[in-house]
Amino acid sequence: MSNPEIRKVSDVPQNHIVDFFERRHIKPEITRWKYFDEEFNAGRNRGYVALDENRPIGFIGLIPFRASVRSTTIDTAWTCDWHIDDNYRSSMIGIMLLKKAIASYPSVFHAGGNENTRKVFSRLASHTHVDGVSSFHCDLRLGTQIRRIKARLPWIRVAPIDLLARLPLLGKIRRTAKPEDRLQEGLAESFISTVGQQFYETDYHPAYDREFLEWQLNRCPPLKCFSYVGDNGVTAVAWYIRRPTTDWRMIFRQTVLNSVDLEKCLQSAKALAFDEGADSIKVLISQEDTQQRTTLLNNGFTQGENYYFYSFSRPGELPAECMSGLSFLDVDFAYL
Numbered sequence: 001m002s003n004p005e006i007r008k009v010s011d012v013p014q015n016h017i018v019d020f021f022e023r024r025h026i027k028p029e030i031t032r033w034k035y036f037d038e039e040f041n042a043g044r045n046r047g048y049v050a051l052d053e054n055r056p057i058g059f060i061g062l063i064p065f066r067a068s069v070r071s072t073t074i075d076t077a078w079t080c081d082w083h084i085d086d087n088y089r090s091s092m093i094g095i096m097l098l099k100k101a102i103a104s105y106p107s108v109f110h111a112g113g114n115e116n117t118r119k120v121f122s123r124l125a126s127h128t129h130v131d132g133v134s135s136f137h138c139d140l141r142l143g144t145q146i147r148r149i150k151a152r153l154p155w156i157r158v159a160p161i162d163l164l165a166r167l168p169l170l171g172k173i174r175r176t177a178k179p180e181d182r183l184q185e186g187l188a189e190s191f192i193s194t195v196g197q198q199f200y201e202t203d204y205h206p207a208y209d210r211e212f213l214e215w216q217l218n219r220c221p222p223l224k225c226f227s228y229v230g231d232n233g234v235t236a237v238a239w240y241i242r243r244p245t246t247d248w249r250m251i252f253r254q255t256v257l258n259s260v261d262l263e264k265c266l267q268s269a270k271a272l273a274f275d276e277g278a279d280s281i282k283v284l285i286s287q288e289d290t291q292q293r294t295t296l297l298n299n300g301f302t303q304g305e306n307y308y309f310y311s312f313s314r315p316g317e318l319p320a321e322c323m324s325g326l327s328f329l330d331v332d333f334a335y336l
Contacts (some may be wrong), residue, residue, distance in 0.1 A: 004057065005094055006100055008044045009035055010058065017049065020056040024083060034332070035061065040215035047081070048100045050093045051231075057085040060097040061070070062104060063332065068200075068207045069107075069318060077101075078331045079234045081116065098124065107313035109323070111331050118308055125310040129287065132309025132322040133330075136293075136301040137247075137282045138270055142236055144280040145245065173267075173274050176202045187218050188227030193237040194253045198325065202288050205325035213329075220335050228268050232259040238269045238281065241335055246275035249334070251327045252283070259295050268300045284333060288324035 009017060014036055021031045021107050035046045050058030061081035066073050079101050084094045096121065102108050110121060111133050122128045128252060137144070192210050217225050225239035233255030240248050254262055273281045282302065285292050286309075297303070309322045328334050 003334060004088075004091075004096075005051045005053060006048050006096060008055055009061075010041075010048045012051070016054075017059070020049075020059060020083075021081075027221075030335070031215040033219060033221055035084050037215055037219065038213055040219075042211070045104055048097050050084075050088075050097055052088075054121050057088050058093045059099055060101045061332075062101055062108075065210060065212055066201065066207045067107075067109075067323070068205055070203050073207055074107060076105050076107050076109065079108060080332045082113075091269045095120065100122050102312045107311060107318055109312070110308075110310045111326065112307045112333070119311045121308070124312065126313045126315065127311045127316065127320055127322075129309040130307035133284055133307040134287060134289055134293070135282060135284055135307070136296045136303040137304050138299075138301045139280045139281050140270065140274045141279045156238055166266055173271050182229050182268065184227050184229070185225075186227065186243045187213060187225060187237060188229055188235065190229045191227050191237055191253065194233055194235045194255055197233070197255045198253050199256050200325045201291060202319075202321065202324040205323050206330065216334050225271055228265055230268070230274070232256065232258050234258060234265045236265050236269050238273055239334075240273075240276070240278065246279060248273040248276075248278045248281040249328045250281055257291060259291075260293055262292075263299055265300065266295070266301075270300070280295060282328075284326060284328050284330070286324045286326035287322050289326070 008181065014032070015240035017035060018028045018031050022028060030306055033039075045062060046062045046064075047059065058250070059081055060083075063080055064075065064077045064078040067076050068074075079098070082098065084097075102124065110117075111260050113121060192213055195213065217223065217239065222242045223235050224244075225241050228236040228238070230236070234252070235254075236250055236252040238248055238250040240246055244315060252262060252265055252269070270281055282304075283296060284307075293303075309326070311318050
């Protein structure tokens with residue numbers, strides 16, 4: 001192996017990046033949307049590529065966004081897609097890529113990851129929160145529960161599985177009276193406005209703008225979203241990936257803390273997902289979002305897996321706690 005060269009994504013031919021991800025079973029339309037949407041990129045660095053004789057052998061992505069830190073808005077990025085070809089994993093290429101990404105901004109963030117990610121990121125991060133992000137799910141049909149059982153006990157045969165999977169779980173849907181125009185296909189203008197005025201439980205949180213939301217929710221190829229426009233500054237977006245009869249995801253936002261209207265929003269989102277054939281609906285929140293956690297638990301949601309949250313910065317630049325206001329908008333959670 002010759003000495004690898006590390007370049008910005010923008011300095012490597014697009015088809016080389018597409019081929020690199022196709023070898024990892026990621027479709028070209030996803031790679032082009034994620035890294036080559038020039039309207040979203042706006043000239044910003046989208047990551048780094050390790051090359052051996054001009055062939056990509058490693059990659060780390062950056063998703064630029066803005067965050068609010070003690071009432072100051074900063075330009076920053078999520079890291080994602082940290083991949084190294086098998087033949088090069090014993091080298092330092094992965095660390096070199098990660099250090100390049102960390103140096104791209106004064107502060108950089110990551111959430112989630114596998115065991116290998118945790119070993120390396122925890123060493124280099126300025127702050128690591130083991131259970132920084134929590135997933136919550138509300139099962140609507142038996143399908144999700146059957147899949148969980150089969151994943152734990154693959155020798156079990158459930159028949160007729162297709163018929164059982166579509167059976168609804170009683171008591172999970174509580175319909176509320178609502179005008180027809182409360183639910184609409186696509187990303188509602190009111191949701192974008194609410195995100196800009198969102199109530200957060202701390203002064204350290206993402207501050208997503210219109211360009212980010214349009215890219216993440218409207219232009220992602222396999223994603224189809226629906227908006228809920230509620231009362232008193234409560235809005236939500238729910239979506240599915242590829243098929244409506246699967247696990248849906250949801251983000252809710254509110255301009256003031258109002259558990260009554262938020263409960264109506266959650267019930268409407270669950271009813272929409274159920275009517276479209278969904279097995280379950282999921283939400284991600286921060287460990288700092290204690291009031292949202294209580295509302296979810298009071299409305300039929302169950303806490304599931306926790307994810308690590310990492311921040312990379314110089315000493316004293318970031319609070320020691322986790323960000324509040326975390327959700328499926330963060331990193332590349334929205335479509336994975």
